[in-house]
Amino acid sequence: MCKGSDTKNILEFRGISKYFPGVQALKDVSFTVGKGEILALLGENGAGKSTLMKILAGAYIKDEGEIYIDGQAADIRCPEDSERLGVAIIYQEFNLIPGLTVAENIFIRRQPKKKGIIDWKRMNQMAQEIIDEIDINIRPTDIVNTLTVAEQQMVEICKAVSLNSKILIMDEPTSALTESETQKLFHVVKKLNKKRVTMIFITHRMDEVFEICTNATILRDGQFIKSAPISQLTLDQIIEYIVGRSLTEIYPEKDTEVGDVYLEVKELTDGGIHVQPSSFVAHKGEILGFAGLVGAGRTELMRLIFGADKSMGGKILIDGKEARIRSERDAIRHGIGLVPEDRRRQGLVLALNVRENIIMANYERQKTLFYLDPQKEKKVCAEYIDKLLIKTPGQTQYAKFLSGGNQQKIAVGKWLNCFPDIIILDEPTRGIDINAKYEIYSIMIQLAREGKVIIFVSSELPELIGMCDRIIVMHEGKISGEVTGKEMNQKSIMYLATVEGGKANGKN
Numbered sequence: 001m002c003k004g005s006d007t008k009n010i011l012e013f014r015g016i017s018k019y020f021p022g023v024q025a026l027k028d029v030s031f032t033v034g035k036g037e038i039l040a041l042l043g044e045n046g047a048g049k050s051t052l053m054k055i056l057a058g059a060y061i062k063d064e065g066e067i068y069i070d071g072q073a074a075d076i077r078c079p080e081d082s083e084r085l086g087v088a089i090i091y092q093e094f095n096l097i098p099g100l101t102v103a104e105n106i107f108i109r110r111q112p113k114k115k116g117i118i119d120w121k122r123m124n125q126m127a128q129e130i131i132d133e134i135d136i137n138i139r140p141t142d143i144v145n146t147l148t149v150a151e152q153q154m155v156e157i158c159k160a161v162s163l164n165s166k167i168l169i170m171d172e173p174t175s176a177l178t179e180s181e182t183q184k185l186f187h188v189v190k191k192l193n194k195k196r197v198t199m200i201f202i203t204h205r206m207d208e209v210f211e212i213c214t215n216a217t218i219l220r221d222g223q224f225i226k227s228a229p230i231s232q233l234t235l236d237q238i239i240e241y242i243v244g245r246s247l248t249e250i251y252p253e254k255d256t257e258v259g260d261v262y263l264e265v266k267e268l269t270d271g272g273i274h275v276q277p278s279s280f281v282a283h284k285g286e287i288l289g290f291a292g293l294v295g296a297g298r299t300e301l302m303r304l305i306f307g308a309d310k311s312m313g314g315k316i317l318i319d320g321k322e323a324r325i326r327s328e329r330d331a332i333r334h335g336i337g338l339v340p341e342d343r344r345r346q347g348l349v350l351a352l353n354v355r356e357n358i359i360m361a362n363y364e365r366q367k368t369l370f371y372l373d374p375q376k377e378k379k380v381c382a383e384y385i386d387k388l389l390i391k392t393p394g395q396t397q398y399a400k401f402l403s404g405g406n407q408q409k410i411a412v413g414k415w416l417n418c419f420p421d422i423i424i425l426d427e428p429t430r431g432i433d434i435n436a437k438y439e440i441y442s443i444m445i446q447l448a449r450e451g452k453v454i455i456f457v458s459s460e461l462p463e464l465i466g467m468c469d470r471i472i473v474m475h476e477g478k479i480s481g482e483v484t485g486k487e488m489n490q491k492s493i494m495y496l497a498t499v500e501g502g503k504a505n506g507k508n
């Protein structure tokens with residue numbers, strides 16, 4: 001094996017292992033990353049991607065193995081070590097200080113000084129130079145908490161540029177971005193890459209891998225599986241390396257018919273803040289999609305139906321009878337469940353364990369029972385761990401120690417366990433690997449077969465088209481149209497979701 005310096009490779013992992021109580025997250029992982037690559041780091045939920053990157057960034061300490069940067073053995077014990085070696089990482093939860101300006105965040109602890117005091121003018125100038133260099137639309141004096149998620153991500157990138165980082169790691173950077181924000185990010189990534197910055201990019205979206213990456217490395221169950229240039233890999237091969245077997249289909253077959261109207265939403269609105277008066281019906285056994293750009297009001301409409309936000313007009317009928325829903329508890333009582341979009345804030349209690357999270361919502365519903373049966377709880381929890389392929393050392397592991405995708409699976413399991421008649425899934429497959437996606441799709445179809453109403457909000461058009469009986473499209477807080485059958489294609493949905501289509505439909 002190559003010893004010492006191989007300058008074509010900027011980075012080399014040799015025999016990296018990492019143990020957590022009950023899990024070995026990484027097992028003897030070895031591979032190299034070439035200078036100037038945009039590397040897709042791929043693998044199922046819990047494969048060890050984030051753990052490996054946290055080790056490189058000094059957030060975790062490896063138990064075994066060595067890391068070489070530019071041919072030199074790198075002793076990384078804390079984030080500062082890693083920073084000094086030219087590594088920058090952008091986590092999904094940013095490390096910015098919300099109350100400070102863009103420039104202050106970029107130069108935190110490194111502010112330029114004149115006679116011992118911070119030289120504000122110079123600092124803002126330096127920030128502006130970086131902003132111009134990567135060609136983005138923010139100002140050095142903007143306060144970070146007034147920026148969008150995408151803009152905050154750009155501030156993190158500016159910080160990496162200011163540190164002259166050679167290796168930039170991004171852990172699922174696009175999962176909270178709109179399509180156009182993603183394009184903007186890719187534009188910046190390409191710009192930096194031209195300057196020979198090596199990128200490591202974690203994503204579950206295969207279209208992005210082919211769009212932006214030059215190489216791919218795949219991990220499975222904490223082990224290294226394969227590294228190759230993207231040009232030598234097909235989508236099917238990548239999927240096979242990720243899951244360890246070939247997948248014949250991405251969407252399970254839906255073999256049942258749609259029944260009678262069950263849910264009627266009439267002129268529901270929050271007073272026009274995010275949701276204009278909106279009306280639609282949903283049928284028993286139907287998978288009804290909601291498409292639209294991020295910010296179109298889909299999540300807000302779902303929260304009104306679920307009683308999570310207060311409606312300012314309109315009504316909801318369930319099975320022909322008006323349902324008065326003023327709180328989430330009312331909604332649960334009426335048989336409505338919502339898997340929210342933001343699992344960290346709304347879907348899960350990170351300080352509770354897997355079992356507590358899964359049984360939580362159902363416990364609410366069955367409050368009138370005299371006691372809880374721990375054996376039954378264990379059984380129920382085991383069932384969801386099995387069904388959703390949740391990777392955890394046990395039912396009593398804290399949710400906060402699970403990988404991002406596994407947390408999402410628990411949020412889904414928790415609501416499935418309420419056996420709602422109407423289940424609203426808001427971006428349920430975000431950050432979830434391809435195998436678990438299939439499981440979630442299968443569960444949706446099973447629920448439809450049982451005559452439930454499934455409302456499926458997603459920003460990924462292929463999965464809506466692959467799964468839904470009908471798709472409603474929203475634009476700027478209004479329902480701009482709906483498509484079924486042959487019309488369920490990307491072109492007609494995008495037309496309704498964007499300015500022209502939305503306006504054209506809004507008029508009549």
Ligand SMILES: Nc1ncnc2c1ncn2[C@@H]1O[C@H](COP(=O)(O)OP(=O)(O)OP(=O)(O)O)[C@@H](O)[C@H]1O
Binds near residue numbers: 047403404405431
């Ligand atoms: N701090 C921790 N304590 C205990 N276990 C952990 C910790 N961090 C990670 N793990 C475990 O290590 C394994 C690998 O997790 P990791 O977060 O690296 O996965 P991942 O590949 O990033 O997955 P995802 O795509 O879901 O984000 C998982 O089984 C996870 O539960």
Ligand SMILES: [Mg+2]
Binds near residue numbers: 051171
């Ligand atoms: Mg991860």
